[in-house]
Structure formats: C-alpha cells, structure tokens
Amino acid sequence: MKYDLKARVQCNFFSQHYGCNLVCDSCMACKPAKSTEPLMNYRDFTLSAGHRLSRFSHRTYVAMTRPEELSPWICMPGWALETCTRDPMHVIYLGVCRDLLASLLADWMDANLLPAAPTQQERLRLLSLEMHAACKQAKQLVCSLICMLPCAAHAALRQGPCDLTLRTIRISFRRKFFTLANCNLGKAEFPELSTTWKAAEIKVVLWFLSVKAVELTDPLLQAGTACVWSLNEAMSLLDMHDIILPQQEATRFAELMRQSLLYWQLLAGKCHAMGKKCWKLRPKHHVMDHLCDDVQRTRINPRLACSCFQEESYLGHLKRIAVHCSSMRVMERTLQRLLLLLAVRWKHSREAMNEVEAQYTFHDLM
C-alpha cells in the first residue's frame, strides 16, 4: 500500500509513529527526550547507530506488540509490515527537500552568495530569474525531470536532445519565485519552503540548486553541496531506471542517500552548536534512512512502485473541476466533466501519436 506518513498511521493504526517518542513503526528509534535512550536517537544516521539493531520484521512486530495495539490489518492475508511502503514523493520532495533547499538558501544568504541587489527579497528574485533561464536552457532535462514518462523515454531524454518528445509533450512549468515568505527566511525560525511549492517544482529547484552548489568552494558550504548533490543524484538514479533496479544501482542509491543524511547530520550538529536555526532534522529523515535500506534490499524502484504522484495529481484535477460545479449537483457533474476531460486528453494524445508515426515513416523512407 502507498500513502504519506499521516495516512500510513491512520490506515494501519500503528501505535508508534512520528508524533510519539518512539518515532518509527518498524524499529525502536526515538526522539531525543529526557525519558528516552540517547543511544537510540533517530537523528544518528551512521551505520553503527543503535536503532539499526532494533529493526523488526513482520513476525517480530506481531510477537512484540501488545494485542490491543496491533494493527487490525494483521487478520488480512498478504498484509505485512514490509508491504507498507514509503513514498519518496512525500518523504523527499515534499518532506526533507523543503528543509534542505530553504536551509541551503539561508546559508547562501548568510555567506552573501546570492546575486547582488539592494534587498534580500530582490536578491532572491534575481536567483529565481537565473533558475528560470537555466531551466529554459536545459529544457529537455527539466521536462524529463517533471514529467512522468516511462523510463525508456526518460533515458533517451537525458542522454541527448530529442525534439520529437518536446513537441509531443507540452510541459507547462509555472514560473515560481523564491521570496522571503515562501521560504520562511529572514526570521528566527527554521527555513522551510511553504506548501505552495509543489513536488514537481521542488524537483526542479533541487536540480538547479545542486548544479549551482557544485561551484562553491567554502568548506562548510561544501557540506551543504554534498548533501544536496547526493540527494539529487540518488533521485535521478530512480528516474532513469525501471521498476526493478539493477543491484549495483540499488546499492549506489542507498549509498548516495546515506551520504546525504550524514552530511545533514553534520550540518545540523554544527548549526545546533552555533545556536543557529537551520538544517532541521525531522522524523522524515528517519523514514529516508529506512527507504535506503528497503531499496537496497528489495531493489524495487520506489518512484514507480510507491510514490503517490498520479494519485495526488488526480485529486488535484478532481478538485479543480469540482470548484467550478454547482454545489447542488457537484458529485454528478464532477464525474461527468472528468469523463469529458479524459476524452479530450485522449483525443489530443492520439493526434500527437499519429503525428509522430507519420514522422517516423518519413525518416524510414529517407
């Protein structure tokens, strides 16, 4: 089953979750608190961390949990703790990336690395313009970043220019600007991208900032670079492969993710010691930790098998249709209009396909 963290808890009735001191349903990792064991701190991402020894399998979960706290799903054949997957879209793009990208911007702002302008707001605007220009230049790449094409098409896109694909899929990427408000910057709080940033946009920002970060030379800022670069690299590995990853790639994915977490841990520690609010660590980082091991063990590509991109965008379409329907007959009209929308979409893509086929035969004749 796939869901975000909240639905994971609500659907499965887990008694240990991100809101508790015992932060995880699959191991005994805990939040740092007076009553908890410091060796089991979930914020330790090293390979020798204590919580790694306390991971449990489905059988241990059933044996160890008190009957009244067990998930009712254990009666269902086929359900196991391991079949509750973790969704990289929520954990990474809508989760840790919000903190990562905003913290990176905060660090760059402090180090005076943004384009020169009188106010911070203006400097962020210039950076956004730079991002739009970079996106325009790398149009194919960005398109392959944000669209959900099957893998073969993606791999081809990333290797080289292919105008065929560009014409057939018309991608509209909303031009978004960084502001002090939507990154929660310039306050005495942790920087964080606001919820107006959608997953696909965050994916593009992740790519842009990691390309830009590579140019930095300051050693402390380079830790941030390593953090963002490894995460971007890990995610693009997922983008380029099919549902079952080759063993080598699965291992590389896990290594890159772990590297990113370790650098994060380093930065969070440094900021904490300096009393600076930046590089926040959340229970989502622990989920990411599990995700690396799951991918390495099962070799299942979580982008295709576990992420909720399609589901969420379906809900988005439904909502957009529903707000234009009259409140009296909203249930009926929404579904009717959805069918119409699908019919139009289908017609367009069939026309596009015909165009492509015509082009192919033309080339073959040459």
Ligand SMILES: [Zn+2]
């Ligand atoms: Zn855990």
Ligand SMILES: [Zn+2]
């Ligand atoms: Zn694409």
